[in-house]
Every structure is written in C-alpha cells, then in structure tokens.
Amino acid sequence: MRQTHPTPRPQRGLGGEQVEGRRAVRELLAAGRRRTREVWVAEGVEPAPLLDEIASLARRRRVPLRHVPRAQLEGAARTEAPQGVLAKADPLPEADLDQLCGPSGVVEPFLLVFDGVTDPRNLGALLRSGAAAGATGAVLPRHRAAHVTATVAKAAAGAIEHVPMAMVAGVPSALRTLAGRGVWTVGLDPQAPDSLFDLELADRAVALVLGAEGTGLSRLVRARCDLLVAIPQQGAVASLNVAAAGAVACFEVARRRA
Amino acid sequence: MRQTHPTPRPQRGLGGEQVEGRRAVRELLAAGRRRTREVWVAEGVEPAPLLDEIASLARRRRVPLRHVPRAQLEGAARTEAPQGVLAKADPLPEADLDQLCGPSGVVEPFLLVFDGVTDPRNLGALLRSGAAAGATGAVLPRHRAAHVTATVAKAAAGAIEHVPMAMVAGVPSALRTLAGRGVWTVGLDPQAPDSLFDLELADRAVALVLGAEGTGLSRLVRARCDLLVAIPQQGAVASLNVAAAGAVACFEVARRRA
Numbered sequence: 001m002r003q004t005h006p007t008p009r010p011q012r013g014l015g016g017e018q019v020e021g022r023r024a025v026r027e028l029l030a031a032g033r034r035r036t037r038e039v040w041v042a043e044g045v046e047p048a049p050l051l052d053e054i055a056s057l058a059r060r061r062r063v064p065l066r067h068v069p070r071a072q073l074e075g076a077a078r079t080e081a082p083q084g085v086l087a088k089a090d091p092l093p094e095a096d097l098d099q100l101c102g103p104s105g106v107v108e109p110f111l112l113v114f115d116g117v118t119d120p121r122n123l124g125a126l127l128r129s130g131a132a133a134g135a136t137g138a139v140l141p142r143h144r145a146a147h148v149t150a151t152v153a154k155a156a157a158g159a160i161e162h163v164p165m166a167m168v169a170g171v172p173s174a175l176r177t178l179a180g181r182g183v184w185t186v187g188l189d190p191q192a193p194d195s196l197f198d199l200e201l202a203d204r205a206v207a208l209v210l211g212a213e214g215t216g217l218s219r220l221v222r223a224r225c226d227l228l229v230a231i232p233q234q235g236a237v238a239s240l241n242v243a244a245a246g247a248v249a250c251f252e253v254a255r256r257r258a
Numbered sequence: 259m260r261q262t263h264p265t266p267r268p269q270r271g272l273g274g275e276q277v278e279g280r281r282a283v284r285e286l287l288a289a290g291r292r293r294t295r296e297v298w299v300a301e302g303v304e305p306a307p308l309l310d311e312i313a314s315l316a317r318r319r320r321v322p323l324r325h326v327p328r329a330q331l332e333g334a335a336r337t338e339a340p341q342g343v344l345a346k347a348d349p350l351p352e353a354d355l356d357q358l359c360g361p362s363g364v365v366e367p368f369l370l371v372f373d374g375v376t377d378p379r380n381l382g383a384l385l386r387s388g389a390a391a392g393a394t395g396a397v398l399p400r401h402r403a404a405h406v407t408a409t410v411a412k413a414a415a416g417a418i419e420h421v422p423m424a425m426v427a428g429v430p431s432a433l434r435t436l437a438g439r440g441v442w443t444v445g446l447d448p449q450a451p452d453s454l455f456d457l458e459l460a461d462r463a464v465a466l467v468l469g470a471e472g473t474g475l476s477r478l479v480r481a482r483c484d485l486l487v488a489i490p491q492q493g494a495v496a497s498l499n500v501a502a503a504g505a506v507a508c509f510e511v512a513r514r515r516a
Contacts, residue, residue, distance in 0.1 A: 244390075
C-alpha cells in the first residue's frame with residue numbers, strides 16, 4: 001500500500017475523469033457534455049480514421065492534444081489496451097433521479113438500475129448496450145457498484161457521454177421513488193417464473209433492474225420490483241453473463257417500443 | 259521470440275486443453291465429453307460450493323485432483339483470474355460440418371458461424387450466450403479466428419463442452435455447404451436495411467453469421483449470406499459490441515422458436 005498522500009481521497013462521485021480507448025475519447029470530445037482538459041496520443045501510433053477524428057474534434061473544442069512517448073502513455077493508462085489514446089476530463093456530471101423519471105424528449109423513460117454490478121467491464125458493456133437500445137438514463141448505488149473507472153469508460157465505448165447517470169444511496173429506496181413517479185420496475189432474475197418475452201411493455205416508462213454477477217438481485221431489491229422476469233434458457237450452463245442478459249433485455253424493451 | 263523448441267508446434271485443432279475458472283472446470287467434468295487428465299486447485303483457497311462440486315465430480319470421474327501452491331497455479335495459468343482452479347484435458351473433439359447440418363435431437367440446427375472473431379473474450383461470451391439460447395453448433399474458420407484458448411474457455415463458462423464445433427477452411431465455402439443442406443444463413447451487419455426483429459424464422463434451420471470486431475463481415479461472406487439483418491440502434495454510439503449483438507440475435511432466434 002502506498003501511503004504517500006496524507007489525506008484520503010474518497011472517490012464519491014461518478015468518476016470518468018480518465019478516458020482511454022479511441023471510441024471512448026472520440027465520444028467524449030464529440031458529445032462535449034463536459035470539459036476535456038487534454039488528450040494524449042502515443043508517438044508513432046499508426047494513422048487511423050478514428051485518430052484523425054479525435055485530432056480534429058480536439059482542435060474544434062480547443063483541447064490541447066499532446067504527443068507523448070508510448071511508454072509514458074502506457075504508464076499513465078489504467079486499462080490494458082488504451083489503443084494509444086488517453087484523455088483527462090472533468091468528472092461526469094451527476095443526474096438527478098427525479099430528472100431521469102421525466103420524459104426524455106418524446107420518449108418515456110427507459111432506465112437501467114444497477115444493483116451491485118461490480119465488474120467494470122460488465123458495467124461498461126451494459127451502458128454501451130443500453131445506449132444503443134435507447135436507454136434514457138442509468139441509476140447506480142453510490143457504494144455497492146463499480147463507479148466509472150477508466151475500464152468502465154473504455155468498455156462503454158463512449159456511452160457514458162450520452163446516458164445520464166444518477167447515484168443513489170440505496171437501490172431499494174430508488175425503486176420506491178421510481179414507482180412513485182410511474183416508472184415500472186422490472187428485475188431480471190434467472191429464477192423468475194415469468195419470461196422477459198411475455199412482458200407487455202409497449203412504450204410505458206420502464207426501469208430494468210440488473211443484479212450482481214453470481215449473486216443476482218439482492219433480496220430487498222427483488223421484493224421491491226414491480227415484476228421479475230427471466231430470460232428462458234436452454235441446456236446445462238446455468239446462467240447468462242449479466243452483460244449478455246442485459247443486452248437481450250435492453251433490446252427487448254427497444255423492440256417493444258419500436 | 260523463444261526458440262527453445264526445435265520442432266514447430268502448429269496449433270491447428272480446436273484447442274481447449276487448458277481450462278481455467280470454476281464454472282468452466284465444473285462443466286468440463288460434468289459434461290465428460292473428453293478426458294480430463296488432472297485438476298489443480300490452489301492451496302488455501304476459500305471453500306465454495308462450486309469447488310465442492312468440482313472435487314466430487316473429479317472423484318466420480320477418477321480424475322486426479324492436486325492441491326498446488328497458489329503461485330504455481332497462477333504461474334501455469336493463461337488467464338488473468340483462474341479463480342484458483344485449472345484443469346488439463348484432451349483437446350476438444352472437432353465436429354463435422356455435415357453433422358451440424360442434421361437435426362440435433364428434436365430441434366432443427368441453430369448454428370453460430372464466426373467470420374474472423376479474434377477477441378477471445380468475445381468468442382467465449384458468444385459461445386456462452388449461444389449455448390444458453392439453444393445453439394446446436396458453432397463453425398470456426400481454421401485460420402481467421404481465435405481458437406479455444408484458456409481465455410475463450412473461461413469466458414465461455416463451460417459452453418465449449420456443450421456446443422459442438424466444426425472448423426472449416428473458409429467461411430464462404432462453409433456457407434455454401436450450409437445453404438445446400440437447407441440451413442438458412444443470416445448475417446449480422448449494422449449496415450443492413452432489414453431488421454433482425456422482422457425475421458420470419460419460426461423453427462427452421464438457421465445459422466447466425468457473426469463478423470469481426472470493427473470490420474464486420476468480410477465482403478465475400480456478406481455476399482454469400484441468404485439474408486443480412488441489423489439490430490436497430492439508437493443514438494450516437496455507432497455499434498454494439500459483437501458479444502452483445504450476438505446475444506441479442508441468439509435470443510431472438512430462441513424467442514421465435516419458443
């Protein structure tokens with residue numbers, strides 16, 4: 001354990017200050033929802049259209065772009081494969097839960113609620129799938145989930161710039177708030193007797209509640225959901241990975257809304 | 259490059275000889291489709307129901323189970339997180355493409371064809387989702403795809419023991435074989451005008467063709483598919499991860515068959 005910093009720096013916000021990977025950095029700059037302080041590109045990296053886009057967006061946004069030795073970039077990187085690009089930005093702005101319950105443009109809310117998803121790759125993948133399916137927001141518990149680390153940001157491939165995220169003290173009370181605002185809460189639970197594919201969703205306001213890998217939804221969260229559904233599965237392998245299950249559920253909502 | 263082995267050892271088979279992770283090793287032993295030579299469990303690992311299952315399956319199958327120092331296990335491991343368990347087994351048996359085209363029990367074939375999926379985590383995740391959705395087989399190009407490395411095996415969480423896999427010299431000619439055997443080939447292509455959700459599949463024999471990350475299906479494969487479909491997507495982020503897209507497509511097939 002390094003003890004060189006005398007004051008503890010509790011990470012209580014959403015995070016997202018370090019963004020790595022080409023798609024993630026491109027979306028950070030393209031969305032322009034928060035200030036990017038600088039972009040690093042590794043020296044000697046092979047030219048690629050995405051890198052050109054990043055350079056031109058950085059120019060347009062007046063964000064300094066520094067060419068740094070590859071070793072320096074990899075030393076500063078927090079993901080395995082930063083793809084030669086890294087950006088430092090202001091933290092992600094936190095959305096308000098109430099705000100996520102209102103209609104987003106012309107569509108009813110379609111939220112993802114994370115109940116203890118701790119694997120950053122899964123969290124990032126779920127945000128990416130959610131964004132592609134038209135999710136209008138995400139809800140994360142302040143203490144029982146991965147925050148937006150560089151690994152989450154990279155796996156989300158830019159989705160963190162587009163999906164407003166609210167942090168809540170507890171998921172059970174957030175579910176009560178959602179219910180009070182007319183948002184239908186649907187928990188994904190492999191043991192549920194009802195099938196995801198029998199949901200009568202149409203375009204009503206809905207929140208998909210996704211549990212932790214392995215243990216699934218917590219007991220209280222399971223009790224608070226308006227409905228629990230399972231994805232019908234075949235064969236011997238017990239359960240889908242949460243990122244795959246979440247993708248299937250997100251696009252089932254999208255399909256019903258189309 | 260290490261040059262200590264005088265004879266080259268081309269990896270031409272499916273692979274799968276090293277299996278790491280608890281679910282993957284449990285399924286290896288439970289399925290019993292191939293011989294497991296030994297199972298290693300790290301000394302001092304915390305007791306867990308899955309480890310008990312592994313020990314009892316190993317006993318029943320008369321597979322030697324060795325307790326080894328954690329450092330030795332991690333030194334031999336080829337994945338980041340072997341979860342204290344590793345098994346050495348015979349290579350996965352190769353299935354024959356023709357055999358995959360026949361009905362599997364009472365259901366028509368439901369195949370996954372990989373056209374250059376090189377990321378082992380994605381390949382493993384796709385096999386896992388496919389197994390859960392009832393896929394009856396998978397087709398991999400011998401040269402243009404990840405084979406079943408320890409990372410693939412771990413991400414597949416046991417699915418490699420249940421989904422028969424055929425290796426083919428080329429995907430385009432395999433598609434011709436499939437068409438000749440009455441298997442409908444459906445390529446997933448973000449640029450396709452038709453929607454996955456408008457497919458009239460019912461329970462006919464079908465092969466989902468999945469392309470490489472980034473570049474997608476190769477030109478010839480795109481031309482050979484009976485149909486190309488896209489998953490309709492929202493918003494700014496360009497394209498779903500191939501593992502998420504594949505999961506959505508697999509469960510769309512499963513839903514239509516139900």
